[in-house]
Amino acid sequence: MTNRTDSPDALEAVGLGRRYRRGWALRDCSFRLPAGRICALVGPNGAGKTTLLSLAAGLLEPSTGTIRLGGQAARSAEARQHTAFLSQEKALYTRFRVSDTLRIGRELNPIWHQETAERVIAAGNVPMDARVGTLSGGQRTRVAFALALGKRPRLLLLDEPMADLDPLVRRQMTDTLMTEAARHGSTVVMSSHLVSELEGACDFLVLINNGTVRLAGDVAELIGAHRTVSAPDAHADRLAKLPGQTTVETRSAGGRTTALIRPRGPLTADVEPVLPSLEELLLAHLRTDDAPPLITPTARAGARREVTV
Numbered sequence: 001m002t003n004r005t006d007s008p009d010a011l012e013a014v015g016l017g018r019r020y021r022r023g024w025a026l027r028d029c030s031f032r033l034p035a036g037r038i039c040a041l042v043g044p045n046g047a048g049k050t051t052l053l054s055l056a057a058g059l060l061e062p063s064t065g066t067i068r069l070g071g072q073a074a075r076s077a078e079a080r081q082h083t084a085f086l087s088q089e090k091a092l093y094t095r096f097r098v099s100d101t102l103r104i105g106r107e108l109n110p111i112w113h114q115e116t117a118e119r120v121i122a123a124g125n126v127p128m129d130a131r132v133g134t135l136s137g138g139q140r141t142r143v144a145f146a147l148a149l150g151k152r153p154r155l156l157l158l159d160e161p162m163a164d165l166d167p168l169v170r171r172q173m174t175d176t177l178m179t180e181a182a183r184h185g186s187t188v189v190m191s192s193h194l195v196s197e198l199e200g201a202c203d204f205l206v207l208i209n210n211g212t213v214r215l216a217g218d219v220a221e222l223i224g225a226h227r228t229v230s231a232p233d234a235h236a237d238r239l240a241k242l243p244g245q246t247t248v249e250t251r252s253a254g255g256r257t258t259a260l261i262r263p264r265g266p267l268t269a270d271v272e273p274v275l276p277s278l279e280e281l282l283l284a285h286l287r288t289d290d291a292p293p294l295i296t297p298t299a300r301a302g303a304r305r306e307v308t309v
C-alpha cells in the first residue's frame with residue numbers, strides 16, 4: 001500500500017550532527033517523523049537525546065546538517081512559535097500563583113489557548129490561586145504541561161519531564177498529554193528511560209546510541225521487521241544458519257539460546273520464531289552497542305511524498 005501526503009514532516013533531520021569541545025554528541029542523524037505521531041526517543045545515558053531535542057527546540061545550532069520542523073528551519077521564528085519544549089528542570093517562578101503563571105504564558109505567546117491550559121490544571125485539581133512553590137512535584141509538572149499545551153504546539157518535545165513523579169501521577173500526566181495531543185493533532189517526541197511505559201503510548205520510535213540513530217520508524221513496522229528465535233543450547237548452531245539474517249543480539253539462559261534477528265526469508269518452526277514485544281526489541285538494541293541500524297521506509301528522510309507500508 002502506498003500513502004501519499006503533501007504535508008511537511010513534523011520533523012526532518014538530514015546529516016544532523018552536533019559537536020561539543022569533547023567530541024561529537026550526535027553524528028550524521030537522518031530520519032523523518034510524520035505529523036501527528038507520538039514518538040518515543042530512547043537511548044542510554046549520554047546517547048544524545050537531550051542534544052537532539054535541544055536542536056529540535058532551536059536552542060542549539062547544528063554543527064553539521066539540517067533539522068526542519070514543518071518544513072521550516074528549527075531555529076526560525078515560525079518553527080519556534082509552534083514548538084514547546086519541556087525538560088526535567090521545569091522553569092517556573094515559585095513565588096507566582098498558578099493563575100499568574102498562565103497569564104505570563106498568555107502574554108509571552110502570540111498563540112495561546114487559555115481554555116486548554118485551564119483544562120490541564122483543572123484535570124489535576126490544582127488550585128489556581130496556589131503559589132507554585134507550595135505545590136507538589138506532580139502538581140508543578142502539571143503547571144509546566146499547562147504552559148506547554150496552552151501554546152497548542154504543533155510539536156511538543158518532552159525531555160523526561162515526568163522522571164521525578166510516582167507511577168500513578170505519571171500515568172495521569174501521560175493520559176492528559178495523549179488526550180490534548182489527540183485533540184489538537186500535535187506531534188509529540190518524548191524521551192524516556194522507562195521502556196515499559198512507552199508500550200501503548202507511542203506509535204513511533206527513535207533509538208539512539210553513541211550519538212547515532214540505531215532504530216527509527218513506525219513501532220509496528222519495527223517490530224514486524226524482527227523475530228525472536230530460540231533453540232536448546234546444544235542446537236544453538238541452528239540460529240546461526242538462518243537465511244540471510246541480521247542478528248541484533250544472542251543470549252543464553254536456562255539451557256536455551258535466544259537471538260533477536262531481522263530475517264530475510266522464511267523461518268523454520270524448529271527455531272520457534274515469534275514477534276518480539278517493544279520492550280524486548282528496545283532492550284536488545286540498548287544492550288548491543290553496535291546493533292546494525294534500521295530506518296524503516298516511513299522514517300527515511302526525503303521519502304515523505306511516497307511511503308510504502
Ligand SMILES: Nc1ncnc2c1ncn2[C@@H]1O[C@H](COP(=O)(O)OP(=O)(O)OP(=O)(O)O)[C@@H](O)[C@H]1O
Binds near residue numbers: 050051
Ligand atoms: N553542554 C555540553 N558541553 C559538552 N558536552 C556535552 C554538553 N551537553 C552534552 N554533552 C555531551 O554530549 C553527549 C550526549 O549528551 P546528552 O545530554 O545529549 O545525552 P542524553 O541521551 O540526553 O543523556 P541522559 O539520558 O543522561 O540525559 C554526552 O557525552 C555529554 O557528556
